[in-house]
Amino acid sequence: MGQLGKLLERIKRNPKTVRFEELDKILLRAGFAKSQPGGGSSHYIYRKGDLKLVVPYRQPYILQTYVIRAIKLLEGMEADGEDS
Template structure:
């Protein structure tokens, strides 16, 4: 199992206890590009094709952001397999 898959499984098991850096690294490993915030904002935007997700930089992240990221990653994986 690849490193990104192991990290994905850990997040699926505990979506309420995810650090920003962990989710950031995972999204980038799945090909998402990141746009860092400008002056005073803490929100990072991740894009890949038709998928867009904005996440505030907080530790730990709220569970809703982890779940949204997991859903997008699952859709990306399905597209890669097709």
């Protein structure tokens, strides 16, 4: 299991202590494109095909609900046979 796989497993075990940078790394490696609307928004939008995930930047940790959404999205991609 590579470094990215270990990070994903750690996030699954404890979704309350996930930093924005960690989730960002996983989503970008999974092939998502990141964008941020103008106007000083703290929200980042990740897109891959028809999939979309909005994550607000928050320190020190992202809220658990956004982490769980990302995990479900990534697991759904694995179930569909896409690379993650």
